[in-house]
Amino acid sequence: MxxxxxxxxxxxxxxxxxAILPFVIGxxxxxxxxxxxxxxxVAQGLNVIVGFAGYHAFGNSAFFGVGAYxxxxxxxxxxxxxxAFVAAGLASAVVAGVFGWPLLRLRGHYFAIASVALNMAFIxxxxxxxxxxxxxxxxPLPISPMAPDLLYRIIYFLMLGALVAATAxxxxxxxxxxxxxxxxxxxxxxxxxxxxxxxxxxxxxAWAISAAMTGTVGGIWAYWITFIEVSSAFDIGIxxxxxxxxxxxxxxxxxxxxxxxxxxxxxxxxxxxxxxHIHNLLLGVFLVAVVMLVPNGVLPLxxxxxxxxxxxxxxxxxxRLSHRxxxxxxx
Amino acid sequence: xxxxxxxxxLLMGGVYGLATIGFSVVWGVMGIINLAHGAYVMIGAYVxxxxxxxxxxxxxxxxxxxxxxxxxxxxxxxxxxxxxxxRTSLLLTLVVTFGIDLILIDTFVQIFSSDVRxxxxxxxxxxLALGPVLIPYVRLAAxxxxxxxxxxxxLFLNRTRTGQAILATALDREAARLMGIVPERIYGLxxxxxxxxxxxxxxxxSTLFPISPTLGLTFLGAVFVITVLGGIGSVPGVIxxxxxxALVQAFASTYLGANYQEIVAxxxxxxxxxxxxxxxxxxxxxxxxxx
Numbered sequence: 158m159x160x161x162x163x164x165x166x167x168x169x170x171x172x173x174x175x176a177i178l179p180f181v182i183g184x185x186x187x188x189x190x191x192x193x194x195x196x197x198x199v200a201q202g203l204n205v206i207v208g209f210a211g212y213h214a215f216g217n218s219a220f221f222g223v224g225a226y227x228x229x230x231x232x233x234x235x236x237x238x239x240x241a242f243v244a245a246g247l248a249s250a251v252v253a254g255v256f257g258w259p260l261l262r263l264r265g266h267y268f269a270i271a272s273v274a275l276n277m278a279f280i281x282x283x284x285x286x287x288x289x290x291x292x293x294x295x296x297p298l299p300i301s302p303m304a305p306d307l308l309y310r311i312i313y314f315l316m317l318g319a320l321v322a323a324t325a326x327x328x329x330x331x332x333x334x335x336x337x338x339x340x341x342x343x344x345x346x347x348x349x350x351x352x353x354x355x356x357x358x359x360x361x362x363a364w365a366i367s368a369a370m371t372g373t374v375g376g377i378w379a380y381w382i383t384f385i386e387v388s389s390a391f392d393i394g395i396x397x398x399x400x401x402x403x404x405x406x407x408x409x410x411x412x413x414x415x416x417x418x419x420x421x422x423x424x425x426x427x428x429x430x431x432x433x434h435i436h437n438l439l440l441g442v443f444l445v446a447v448v449m450l451v452p453n454g455v456l457p458l459x460x461x462x463x464x465x466x467x468x469x470x471x472x473x474x475x476x477r478l479s480h481r482x483x484x485x486x487x488x
Numbered sequence: 489x490x491x492x493x494x495x496x497x498l499l500m501g502g503v504y505g506l507a508t509i510g511f512s513v514v515w516g517v518m519g520i521i522n523l524a525h526g527a528y529v530m531i532g533a534y535v536x537x538x539x540x541x542x543x544x545x546x547x548x549x550x551x552x553x554x555x556x557x558x559x560x561x562x563x564x565x566x567x568x569x570x571x572x573x574x575r576t577s578l579l580l581t582l583v584v585t586f587g588i589d590l591i592l593i594d595t596f597v598q599i600f601s602s603d604v605r606x607x608x609x610x611x612x613x614x615x616l617a618l619g620p621v622l623i624p625y626v627r628l629a630a631x632x633x634x635x636x637x638x639x640x641x642x643l644f645l646n647r648t649r650t651g652q653a654i655l656a657t658a659l660d661r662e663a664a665r666l667m668g669i670v671p672e673r674i675y676g677l678x679x680x681x682x683x684x685x686x687x688x689x690x691x692x693x694s695t696l697f698p699i700s701p702t703l704g705l706t707f708l709g710a711v712f713v714i715t716v717l718g719g720i721g722s723v724p725g726v727i728x729x730x731x732x733x734a735l736v737q738a739f740a741s742t743y744l745g746a747n748y749q750e751i752v753a754x755x756x757x758x759x760x761x762x763x764x765x766x767x768x769x770x771x772x773x774x775x776x777x778x779x
Binding site: 207213215259260262263265266267269270271273274277278281282284285394397400401404434435436437438440441442443444445447448449 | 519748754761
């Protein structure tokens with residue numbers, strides 16, 4: 158069985174388990190898993206712009222907030238729910254397109270802080286707009302008439318669906334012309350240009366895709382928690398955590414960010430449940446520790462350990478093979 | 489009204505500029521975007537607050553206490569956490585500095601709680617009246633001191649052997665090594681000195697802003713704008729940009745309303761990034777070369 162077939166089978170099996178789980182587990186773990194899917198989508202969104210195109214969009218949380226506010230405002234205006242979610246994704250993509258046109262011309266550090274500034278600018282704009290956005294008071298959403306148990310399970314499947322869709326998009330992207338163009342411009346922008354890649358269009362498309370994913374789950378999140386304010390919707394910690402998940406799982410891979418999201422969120426939930434008052438301090442320590450100890454991600458580390466164990470058991474031919482693989486990896 | 493607006497802007501500009509010097513130099517010399525920079529301002533303000541509460545020390549004199557404290561923090565963080573990752577990728581340095589920021593802020597929340605505090609001096613609330621224009625003594629002192637500290641930082645970088653070594657390392661790390669400079673030591677020193685200057689700005693800020701563990705966040709936005717406006721790594725550029733930024737904010741606040749000053753500042757930031765990303769005084773992509 159080839160590697161991609163194998164991971165596809167694994168993914169389908171995991172999906173089947175995740176589809177049954179909400180009927181078995183209690184509301185606590187339901188909430189934990191729902192948030193895992195949510196941050197998984199944010200991590201995939203970041204993966205598109207950072208992992209493929211190499212642009213460090215630290216302020217990608219801006220789109221999470223835009224999506225949340227679009228859903229809140231449209232639902233309050235009486236729009237049907239599915240339309241509100243679509244509007245959240247589209248609006249975020251449009252914002253990314255409009256701001257991406259000037260901002261994506263900046264490279265490296267400049268783009269990173271410009272995207273952070275974009276996020277901060279949204280906070281200020283919404284604080285000052287007031288009116289339909291609620292300004293500094295925050296914005297309540299209409300409460301669903303559904304029974305909570307049912308509603309939370311629907312939201313679980315919405316988030317799971319979003320994660321599957323986002324991962325599928327990343328998989329398609331990794332095989333597509335655009336995906337190759339993005340990886341080319343990540344290595345060398347002028348080189349890609351010479352080879353006939355329309356780099357400006359490729360970058361803007363990538364950011365718009367990234368924004369649409371992030372904005373859609375931002376919208377679902379707003380519907381989930383029924384009250385949003387700028388400090389929670391435009392929390393830069395959202396993109397920061399997504400960065401760590403991407404780091405843990407492996408940047409620029411299809412399943413890495415998803416694996417990273419599971420690992421991070423579940424470990425985090427278990428630890429933070431005990432220490433809610435120093436939550437941020439532990440998150441900070443965790444961020445620093447990950448970068449210091451496993452900067453290439455946990456998955457490559459695990460697979461390498463797996464190889465070592467396997468070659469130790471089989472010896473001979475497979476050891477030589479694994480040596481050759483390591484040599485390639487390390488080069 | 490017009491004159492008062494100009495005076496308000498000029499009085500605040502110095503503090504903004506001083507708070508930015510460290511960030512700009514760290515970016516210029518080491519290619520690090522230090523997201524924990526705001527926390528240094530906050531720590532400086534708390535040192536001033538504590539010395540003021542315990543010893544009744546004037547917050548401006550507290551600079552003498554805050555600068556060594558911040559130097560040690562900046563030096564240790566640079567050597568222990570940033571030196572190993574700074575030459576790998578932008579991504580890792582951003583994540584590490586954000587992590588440090590969370591740790592520092594939450595530590596201060598644990599010690600001092602999230603309550604808002606302030607320092608009082610005998611002369612707070614008193615102003616010098618020059619015709620129709622009012623100049624609060626506190627702001628005047630903060631402005632003068634910030635320009636003084638900034639000048640000292642500039643002279644240190646340009647007139648001392650150590651300062652020259654820092655600039656040389658920024659320009660060409662390998663050549664600097666051949667001249668007998670140890671880059672790792674210079675990076676630690678740069679991190680420490682930048683934090684110290686920022687801590688001085690924090691003491692000044694303690695007299696002008698309410699003190700809370702998230703004080704730095706309000707500064708970080710301004711620091712981004714001023715760094716880019718002034719040109720990466722340029723001390724005089726940063727000081728002038730600090731005044732420009734504060735003047736724009738003062739005018740926005742007087743003529744459009746206080747709500748709009750942040751929006752105007754961010755618009756300015758975006759325009760500068762697009763039109764002149766090397767800043768008003770910077771050389772093109774100085775920071776990129778260092779990273």
